[in-house]
Amino acid sequence: QKEVEQNSGPLSVPEGAIASLNCTYSDRGSQSFFWYRQYSGKSPELIMSIYSNGDKEDGRFTAQLNKASQYVSLLIRDSQPSDSATYLCAVNMGQGGGNKLTFGTGTQLKVEL
Amino acid sequence: DTGVSQDPRHKITKRGQNVTFRCDPISEHNRLYWYRQTLGQGPEFLTYFQNEAQLEKSRLLSDRFSAERPKGSFSTLEIQRTEQGDSAMYLCASSLDGAVNTIYFGEGSWLTVV
Numbered sequence: 001q002k003e004v005e006q007n008s009g010p011l012s013v014p015e016g017a018i019a020s021l022n023c024t025y026s027d028r029g030s031q032s033f034f035w036y037r038q039y040s041g042k043s044p045e046l047i048m049s050i051y052s053n054g055d056k057e058d059g060r061f062t063a064q065l066n067k068a069s070q071y072v073s074l075l076i077r078d079s080q081p082s083d084s085a086t087y088l089c090a091v092n093m094g095q096g097g098g099n100k101l102t103f104g105t106g107t108q109l110k111v112e113l
Numbered sequence: 114d115t116g117v118s119q120d121p122r123h124k125i126t127k128r129g130q131n132v133t134f135r136c137d138p139i140s141e142h143n144r145l146y147w148y149r150q151t152l153g154q155g156p157e158f159l160t161y162f163q164n165e166a167q168l169e170k171s172r173l174l175s176d177r178f179s180a181e182r183p184k185g186s187f188s189t190l191e192i193q194r195t196e197q198g199d200s201a202m203y204l205c206a207s208s209l210d211g212a213v214n215t216i217y218f219g220e221g222s223w224l225t226v227v
Binding site for chain 1: 146153154155156157158161169202204215216217218219220221
């Protein structure tokens with residue numbers, strides 16, 4: 001089992017729709033969770049972080065965390081063509097994970113006109 | 114620009130040659146990380162430093178790879194006797210020590226081994 005799993009996609013949504021991206025992780029001791037956006041040929045850009053169960057909203061983005069289910073998601077409301085990118089889920093597995101981020105393979109999102 | 118900077122941004126080298134990448138972290142950040150990313154994959158952890166101490170190295174970091182952070186500021190990643198499988202984007206990132214460990218990436222250094 002991979003430590004952080006994401007569906008590779010592509011996930012296609014029409015402009016203006018809600019895009020829902022999902023991620024599961026294996027280590028119950030994981031402490032903090034991040035979503036990065038990566039455009040083709042560019043480096044990852046941090047867009048959201050979440051540390052406790054529930055929802056966290058920032059503009060059009062909402063991160064959701066459920067530690068009991070070991071599940072974290074990212075919702076993008078009013079999707080725009082500029083949101084087309086790969087979204088990487090990253091997990092800090094704490095002391096046992098060496099204070100580093102472990103990444104999923106990313107989900108490619110395509111927002112269609 | 115006060116972000117993480119990496120140099121060179123692109124490097125093409127012949128198999129068997131040595132290459133070195135440099136990373137300058139965000140100035141107040143004491144943690145520095147190196148990751149490698151190949152096409153279609155997420156970044157894979159290579160190593161990290163807290164100040165000048167190298168605290169962890171991945172099994173991915175073969176003996177051909179060496180990283181240093183001599184004064185706790187910039188870092189170098191050297192790959193000796195490059196192989197075609199080393200072709201990837203090498204990402205440097207930095208963060209502040211603390212309970213919240215938000216990591217910021219540089220633009221990456223693309224390596225192509227021909």
